[in-house]
Amino acid sequence: MRDHQHMESWTIKHFSQANPEGAGQADLPALLRRVADSIENLGPVEVQDLVMHTEITADDDRPSLTVYYHGAED
Template identity: 80%
Template sequence: MATGVSTSGRASAQRGRSGPKAGASPVHDGRRLRDHEHMESWTIKHFSQANPAGTGQDDVPALLRRVADSIESLGLIKVQDLVMHTEITAGGDWPSLTVYFHDAED
């Protein structure tokens, strides 16, 4: 989901350490970017889902089935990304999934 902007490996090697110099501008195609030059933005839909709290809240296979059913109910979509989170609660681990998607026509 990055925009393709990266730091120059050459510049890092010349400094003898990894990563860009503090305060340095990103480099793209051998030239410095200014502010938000050439950056893209877009809107993506998403939902998060978890099992109900209590017995079975930590059941990852059940969560995956629940999310798969939700994805199918949305019709023709393209899933861009899935992110799993785990909240630690008094009742134990409580995983959730966030699904990032867009319409198949987009």
């Protein structure tokens, strides 16, 4: 059994990103490129998790990605 009194605690950062609404909003490869660019712009980080959500709209599905990360020094 784990000793819950000695568990480490830390905060993770996150952001969510989607393609602009309208034509191309369902373009998953474009979204992945956008997210990759955003991660690169953060500098040295360690990504812990990626979660994809899909919003169902009248025109077309609109995927988004939430990226959970922490600084490489954290």
